[in-house]
Amino acid sequence: MTAGSPVPPRGLAVTAVVDTPPAPLLRLEAVEKRFANAVTALKGLDMEVRQGEFLSLLGPSGCGKSTALRLIAGLSEPTAGRLVWNEKEREPHSIGFVFQEPTLMPWASVFGNVHLPLKLAGQSRRAAAPAIEEALEMVGLAGFRDAYPRELSGGMKMRVSIARALVTKPRLLLMDEPFAALDEITRFKLNNDLLEVWRRLNCTIVFVTHSVFESVFLSTRILVFRARPGQVSAALDIDPNQPRDEAFRTSPEYAGLCRDTSLALARAMEAGESLSPVPRAG
Amino acid sequence: MRARGIENSPFRWLLPIAVMAAVILAWEAVVRLNDLPAYILPAPSRVIETLIADHAVLLASMLVTLKTTALALLVAIVGGVALALVFASARIVEFSLFPIAVILQVTPIIAIAPLMLIYLSTDTAVLMCAFIVAFFPILSNTTLGLNSVDPNLRDLFALSGASRLQTLLQLRLPTALPYFLGGARIAGGLALIGAVVGEIAAGSAGQGSGLAFRIVESGYRLNIPRMFAALLLISLAGILIYAALSLVSWLLLRRWHESALQSNR
Numbered sequence: 001m002t003a004g005s006p007v008p009p010r011g012l013a014v015t016a017v018v019d020t021p022p023a024p025l026l027r028l029e030a031v032e033k034r035f036a037n038a039v040t041a042l043k044g045l046d047m048e049v050r051q052g053e054f055l056s057l058l059g060p061s062g063c064g065k066s067t068a069l070r071l072i073a074g075l076s077e078p079t080a081g082r083l084v085w086n087e088k089e090r091e092p093h094s095i096g097f098v099f100q101e102p103t104l105m106p107w108a109s110v111f112g113n114v115h116l117p118l119k120l121a122g123q124s125r126r127a128a129a130p131a132i133e134e135a136l137e138m139v140g141l142a143g144f145r146d147a148y149p150r151e152l153s154g155g156m157k158m159r160v161s162i163a164r165a166l167v168t169k170p171r172l173l174l175m176d177e178p179f180a181a182l183d184e185i186t187r188f189k190l191n192n193d194l195l196e197v198w199r200r201l202n203c204t205i206v207f208v209t210h211s212v213f214e215s216v217f218l219s220t221r222i223l224v225f226r227a228r229p230g231q232v233s234a235a236l237d238i239d240p241n242q243p244r245d246e247a248f249r250t251s252p253e254y255a256g257l258c259r260d261t262s263l264a265l266a267r268a269m270e271a272g273e274s275l276s277p278v279p280r281a282g
Numbered sequence: 283m284r285a286r287g288i289e290n291s292p293f294r295w296l297l298p299i300a301v302m303a304a305v306i307l308a309w310e311a312v313v314r315l316n317d318l319p320a321y322i323l324p325a326p327s328r329v330i331e332t333l334i335a336d337h338a339v340l341l342a343s344m345l346v347t348l349k350t351t352a353l354a355l356l357v358a359i360v361g362g363v364a365l366a367l368v369f370a371s372a373r374i375v376e377f378s379l380f381p382i383a384v385i386l387q388v389t390p391i392i393a394i395a396p397l398m399l400i401y402l403s404t405d406t407a408v409l410m411c412a413f414i415v416a417f418f419p420i421l422s423n424t425t426l427g428l429n430s431v432d433p434n435l436r437d438l439f440a441l442s443g444a445s446r447l448q449t450l451l452q453l454r455l456p457t458a459l460p461y462f463l464g465g466a467r468i469a470g471g472l473a474l475i476g477a478v479v480g481e482i483a484a485g486s487a488g489q490g491s492g493l494a495f496r497i498v499e500s501g502y503r504l505n506i507p508r509m510f511a512a513l514l515l516i517s518l519a520g521i522l523i524y525a526a527l528s529l530v531s532w533l534l535l536r537r538w539h540e541s542a543l544q545s546n547r
Contacts, residue, residue: 075441120443148537
């Protein structure tokens with residue numbers, strides 16, 4: 001399934017995908033990240049992000065998936081290896097980032113918070129207003145532009161955070177366990193809305209999660225990470241044409257995919273626990 | 283539930299007023315029943331009488347003390363914030379200068395005042411005393427605030443290509459604001475103490491005209507009611523400064539900061 005990409009992460013092909021894989025947006029080649037405290041978060045990480053896909057990075061805590069996301073965002077530099085971008089896609093402000101916490105500025109209104117990326121790029125409130133209104137409408141917060149973060153629930157704060165990432169119309173949306181702190185009902189709702197946004201914006205999403213169910217529901221592709229050292233242990237494809245609705249959530253296919261993914265995750269965790277280098281699952 | 287009952291009931295205001303009134307009445311009663319002379323303990327009524335009779339002198343003195351305090355606070359705010367900004371942009375400066383700030387802070391101002399009076403004019407020395415004590419809380423609180431930025435927000439700014447100036451103005455300064463305002467409220471009270479200490483040190487040398495000087499002067503003349511009247515005005519000045527700074531703090535933070543929110547739990 002990844003034939004043709006130079007560094008194929010070998011993995012379980014869960015669903016046969018007939019289409020040729022879309023062009024890569026970027027590739028991580030033999031990436032290593034060691035922190036100042038000598039912790040090696042990633043070692044020999046090979047992966048690619050493909051145009052228009054919904055890619056989930058799934059793995060146990062401490063497997064370096066968030067580190068990989070920060071490398072892609074350019075928030076830190078790899079200590080070895082490299083990131084290769086498909087050059088025409090790498091424009092300034094073409095990356096949106098959503099953190100695990102809503103990370104809103106408490107002193108600014110919803111409007112002000114969503115305005116931030118455009119403001120920093122030099123756009124006035126007035127010039128940015130249509131884009132801000134559109135982003136708020138996309139996350140279902142059209143009537144809340146003048147509210148302050150403290151007045152919002154956790155789910156609504158996260159929606160503001162997503163609107164802020166969407167306001168620049170990014171080509172690539174990076175999300176670091178954005179729904180981990182939310183209750184299940186809110187999370188399901190945000191999952192659905194996120195898929196809607198993904199379709200509307202036609203962007204690429206890299207989504208870090210430790211929920212098997214969430215990753216299967218959302219993604220077109222899942223990379224399962226192992227820890228010590230952090231690297232890709234398995235890759236799973238999910239038919240992108242599969243409608244993601246409540247029927248899918250309760251279907252046998254969904255259950256089957258979740259089982260396969262859980263299995264791959266269990267293997268990845270075993271590999272992370274043994275101290276000797278383990279061949280990657282495949 | 284019980285806490286909210288207290289918060290909202292009129293007793294929240296009535297009780298402290300009633301207690302205050304009871305203390306004053308008891309004081310009045312003690313003086314009258316024992317027929318105490320005013321040079322030992324003046325009755326509250328006598329203090330008020332003196333306040334009214336000497337209001338021209340006392341209010342002029344209060345204005346002097348308030349002016350000194352306000353000016354010292356202003357200089358402390360400008361200097362403290364400016365130095366905090368330098369500290370926040372270059373840790374090496376912080377390491378180098380912070381010990382001096384600490385030494386100034388921990389040395390009792392009353393011990394520094396006589397030296398100041400030798401090197402500086404009386405007015406400047408009093409101002410300097412008030413400034414030195416007000417400076418430190420502003421500096422340390424603002425430095426703490428500037429360094430308390432949410433790391434994720436910092437990343438977000440970096441990701442959006444924010445310049446250092448943009449990050450300072452739109453992220454670090456707003457983050458530091460509640461810390462700064464907390465420091466300013468402490469500094470306001472301390473500035474008054476510094477001014478009073480400076481005036482007393484200067485006043486014993488026969489100079490000055492602030493409220494503290496009136497206390498020293500009245501003490502020499504055994505005009506105890508006037509001492510109390512001046513003391514009352516100093517307390518009033520302190521309350522005024524605190525109230526003004528609290529109001530500024532509330533106005534700036536009421537929309538977003540936890541400290542300014544009415545809890546509806």
